[in-house]
Amino acid sequence: MTWQHVVDDIRTWARVNSPWVVHFNTGSCNGCDIEILAILTPRYDAERFGVKLEGSPRHADVLICTGPVTRQARDRLLRVYEQMPEPKFVIAVGSCAISGGVFQGCYNVIGHIDEVIPVDVYIPGCPPRPEAILDGVVKLLGHLKNPVLEETIQEAG
Amino acid sequence: MDTTVPQRFVVPIGPQHPALKEPGHFEFTVDGEQVTGASVRLGYAHRGIEKATEGRNWVQNLYLLERICGICSHVHATAYCLGVEKLAGVTPPPRAQAIRVLVAELERIHSHLLWLGVAAHEAGFDTLFMYSWRDRETVMDILEALTGNRVNYSANLLGGVKFDLTSELTDKIYKGLELLEERTYQYVDVVTSDATLLQRTRGVGVTTREQAEQLGLVGPTARASGVERDIRVEAPYAAYPDFPVKVVTATAGDLEARFVVRLQELFEAYRLIRAVLEKLPPGELQARMPRKIKPAETVSRVEAPRGELFYFIKSNGTDQPERIKVRTPTLCNLASVCVLAVGSQLADVPMILAGVDPCFSCNDRMVTVYSGDTDHTQWTWKQLRQYGIDYYRR
Incomplete structure (x- = not known):
């Protein structure tokens, strides 16, 4: 085992055990946002997985986006994404973030999140249940821990 | 450097910021710690x-309008339904009206508990945030x-409504309410006696009765400023005529x-809710x-958890509306933030903002704000369209 390999392992171990999350609402109806807040509170308690909601994108590893992207919010979303240090991951929460949802065709809506920034995890639902959001976060962490294994599972399943 | 000229320092906050979960951009001009201007x-959430x-047709719009705001989705749908029913001359059955009231009050509980948590979080009192959101899960389970x-x-x-009440559900609601009532007594005790929280709330952001009336809160x-304004009492809708509401007010402002008024x-x-469950009228659920x-227009008003929600609906004889105008309570209340923030400490500003329970997804309508130096000419549709095209070409 090379020295670089050991450093990488330690880095992954640290990353998986404490993902810091920044949340950005790009024009959502609040439904997903309150469910994201709910996963931080005692019943769902995302801190079990080391998840911490962070205010500044410069300190965060994971960007959680909700809502369709409005024309006003597009530049801000890009700026928030660019401020995050590498490696960064994006979770799109809710039907609107995935496809535009009910807001498809509204004049001020550009579309979904992955038209603007690359997305790693999609969590469907209007809004998704807190359990589903937790599941999405845990899947992302599982992928970080063992990318090859997870990809084989996805291809097989 | 000339130090005699007062420095104008602007603190920009947002649109992505840790204080609120929604995008809004604020600029506070500060002199030391004192806020001297706010805009x-x-x-950002205008869709x-x-x-x-x-x-979209009348039925599709129901689901679209519910998603104006995820926190108070039921009142949006209620306001819309009441308006459309008035236009069509349809009277929903009394059981449906009572269930609407029941869900609206459950939603008020969820919204106020959510606000209590968020406001406590702004004050740095995260324990209360966790407690109130834990108890909020009770009402979420009921919903x-x-x-x-x-x-x-x-x-x-x-x-009408989609869902009926069964006896198991009724038992579940009674049990949930019992727990919540007990917890609410504790919250009232905490917000009126906890010394640290009181330092952040007592005497901060005082709105006098005159100010409240002037700003149209x-x-x-x-109601926290002593203005007895509640649509459920002034113009009872749905089943509220049968279940009268007692208006809660306070005078301190x-x-x-x-905090106390909402609790x-x-x-x-x-x-x-208990009154509705006891006297739930029997009968059909939908008319x-x-x-x-047919072409007509109407206005419908309901009391959302945050205040008066106003819908103007115009029909044109087809299965689609001609125009729907929504005015949400946050828009009325948000003006007070800019007024109250001036002269207060910068550290109190998030609390003052949270105090009106802002909801930007409700709020983001097309609004044109004229500052003092803007030309007050009216734009024609052509000019406005050209402006829009030029704006997005950049």
Whole structure:
């Protein structure tokens, strides 16, 4: 085992055990946002997985986006994404973030999140249940821990 | 450097910021720690829903309008349904009206508990945030058992409601209310006696009765300043004529009063829900609605958890509306933030903002704000269109 390999392992171990999350609402109806807040509170308690909601994108590893992207919010979303240090991951929460949802065709809506920034995890639902959001976060962490294994599972399943 | 000229320092906050979960951009001009000017830049969550309603039929719009706001989705649907029913001349059955009131009050409980948590979080009192959100799960469970969804329940239909109450559900609601009532007594005790929280709330952001009337505040924000304004009492809708509401007011007008008013409203909501469950009228759940509605226009007002929600609906004889205009309570209340923030400490500003229970997804309408140096000419449609094209070409 090379020295670089050991450093990488330690880095992954640290990353998986404490993902810091920044949340950005790009024009959502609040439904997903309150469910994201709910996963931080005692019943769902995302801190079990080391998840911490962070205010500044410069300190965060994971960007959680909700809502369709409005024309006003597009530049801000890009700026928030660019401020995050590498490696960064994006979770799109809710039907609107995935496809535009009910807001498809509204004049001020550009579309979904992955038209603007690359997305790693999609969590469907209007809004998704807190359990589903937790599941999405845990899947992302599982992928970080063992990318090859997870990809084989996805291809097989 | 000339130090005699006062330095103008602007603190920009947002649109992505840790204080609130929604995008809004604020600029506070500060002199030391004192705020000397405040301005708000909104519109990050403006999606153009009012225009989108004109391209969808009456039933599709119900689901679109529910998603104006995820926190108070039921009142949006209720206001819309009441308006459309008035246009079509349909009277929903009394049982449906009572269930609408029941869900509206459950939603008020969930919204006020959510606000209590968020406001406590702004004050740095995260323990209260965790407690109130833990207890909020009780009412979320009730809503889920009743309607099948935790948020955006879509209990309303044009002409009635979708869901009926069973005896198991009734028991569940009674049990949940018992727990919540006990917890609410504790919260009232905490917000009126905890010394640290009181330092952040007592005497902060005082809105006098005159100011509240002048700024046109609505909902609990106005009631905390002694203005008795509640649509459920002034113009009772749905089943509220049968289940009268007692208006909760306070006179202090500071943040503490807003905490107390919202918590006391919870007791009122518990009482109302019990009254509805005891005297739930029997009968049908839905009246038949016509597909097309003859040309007419109407106004419908309901009391959302944050204050008066106003809908203007115009029909044109087809199965689509001609125009729907929504005015949400946050827009009325947000003006007070800019007024109250001036002269207060910068550290109090998040608390003052949270005090009105802002909801930007409700709020982001097309609003033109004229500052002093702007030319006050009216734009024609052509000019406005050209401006829009030029703006997005950049």
